[in-house]
Amino acid sequence: MFTAITKSGQIISLLSRPHDPFLVDDKSPFFCPACSERVVLKKGTIRRWHFAHQNKTNCFSQSEPETEEHLHGKSVLYEWLTTKGFSPILEAFLPSINRKADLLFTWKTQTFALEFQCSSISTEEALQRSSDYLSIEVMPIWIYSLQRLRQKGKGRFSVQSFEWTGLRERNIDSRHALIYLCPAAASFYYLFPRAMPSASFLYADVYSLPVFDSPVEHIVNLPPTVNGPVVWNSDWLHQKKTWRFSSSQWRGKPDKTYIRQVFAGYRSDLPFFPAEAGWPILSMEIFRTPPYIWQSWLLLCFLPKLPLYQRFSLRMVIEALEPLLYDNTFMIRDLPFxxxxxxxxxxxxxxxxxxxxxxxxxxxxxxxxxNIILPLSLEDAFHMDKKWSSNIFYKGTLD
Ligand SMILES: [Zn+2]
Known part of the structure; x- marks a missing residue:
């Protein structure tokens, strides 16, 4: 951490200016603003100067040694907000929720907490932290270290489960993105999901923008972007094939078990799911249940109850879907923002x-x-997948 309290109760920060660490050094001993235990000034050459607890500690604000990446990220964000005319509070201790925000600042009457997250935490911990901030009307913004972003191929990435909870929304068009920071390059990276075939990876567009050229709107509301080209259309067809072949792995999976019963009612089975199901659409990352399953539900459970040409609303679909979400037949992600x-x-x-x-x-x-017609053979299914694929991927449906 960059902040500590002196014997006289004064809070000092290694990042505030004008700053001279040698003068800071004269003011020892130092104490942790959160737990009041002794901290020492570490004048390292690998990690930048920072304070660390003198003894092994149970302090909630520092459960593990702070990495250079984390220190560097905080200092870049602090400098950025300062040059944009804000008065950010570094390592702001919030006693009412017993949390320490990396940075706290106010913009247009709303207070924001920046969490620069480098290490892995559990999804529960991430959600709890967000909900604690929200409980005192502070809006958390999660910014992940760029080192966390794993590219798995062209336009293909993997995102750890807890990172999804930081997904933000752009006001104008409701597009979603995760924010990453590379302190060394002083750049933000925005990961805009385009499609998510499975729980472990996604197709996304990534944009990088220099931190110091970015207005604060970019992390609060996300920057304006245009969609990148879809380079994963043949991958997607392959994915549909995989679903048709992996259908035997349904034991212990409530969504698959449920939809198999639906197919049984049609004297069919999972490999023959309708070719009109299992397509990429925006906002699909909310579902942990694979798209071919919940989309098959809409085609085989909701639509057949309606006669041709009878009008229905989005609300009616949602009301029919909700019981399956409440009892966890279909699994969704907790995305609080x-x-x-x-x-x-x-x-x-x-x-x-x-x-x-x-x-x-x-x-x-x-x-x-x-009406939907179920494929009668796998050959038939592949043929129809291909037909819809050229319709869906080449005619602008995904923009
Ligand atoms: Zn402490």
């Missing part, structure tokens, strides 16, 4: 069905104009 992500995912899927001629949009709702 998004507004109505399930509604959005379903909406975009209805729009996709409109695009491929299953539905029409009347302006005041949707109407089914074609």
């Amino acid at each position: 998004l507004s109505s992500p399930i509604e959005k995912a379903v909406y975009f899927y209805l729009e996709l069905l409109k695009h491929i001629g299953i539905l029409t949009n009347t302006g005041s709702g949707w109407k089914k104009i074609n």
Whole structure:
């Protein structure tokens, strides 16, 4: 940490200016602002100067030694906010929730806490931290170390489960992104999910912007972007094949077990899921249940109950879906900073069905104009997947 309390109770920061660490050194002993235990000034050459607890500590603000990456990130963010005219509080201790924010600042009457997260934590811990901040009306913004971002191929990334909880939303068009920071390059990186075929990886567009050229709006509301080209269309077809072949692995999975029963009602089975299901749409990251399953539900459980040309609303779909979410048949992610992500995912899927001629949009709702026909063989299924793929990937449905 960069801040400590002196014997006289004065808070000193190694980042505030004008600053002279030699003068700071004269003011020892130092104490931790959170737990009041002794801290010492570490004048290292590898890690920048910082304070660390003198003895092994149970201090919640420092459960593990602070890395250079974390110190560097905090100092870049502090300098950035300062040059933008803010008065950020470094390592702000919030006694009412017993938390220490890396940086706290106020913009347009809203107070924000920046969490520069380098190490892995549990999803529960991340959600608890966010909810603690929200309980005192502080909006947390999670910024992850760029070292956390794992690229697995062209446009393909993996994101750890807890990182999803920091997903932010752009006001103007409800697009989502995760924010990363590379302190050494002084750059923000924005990961905009485009499609998520499985719980372990996603296709995304990444944009980098220099920190010091970025207005604070970019981390609060996300920067404006245009979609990158879709380079993963053939990967997606391959993914659909994988789903059709991996259908035997359903034991212990409530979503698969449930949808298999639905297919049994049609005297069919998972490998023959409709070719109109299992497509990428925006906001799909809210679902942990694979897209071919929840989309098959819409095609085989919701739509068949409606006669052709009868109008229905998004609300009706959501009401039919909700019981399956409440009892965890379909699994979703806890994404506290998004507004109505399930509604959005379903909406975009209805729009996709409109695009491929299953539905029409009347302006005041949707109407089914074609029935779904289940593939009779795997060959038939692959053929139809291919047909829809060229329709979906090359005609602008994904923009
Ligand atoms: Zn402490």
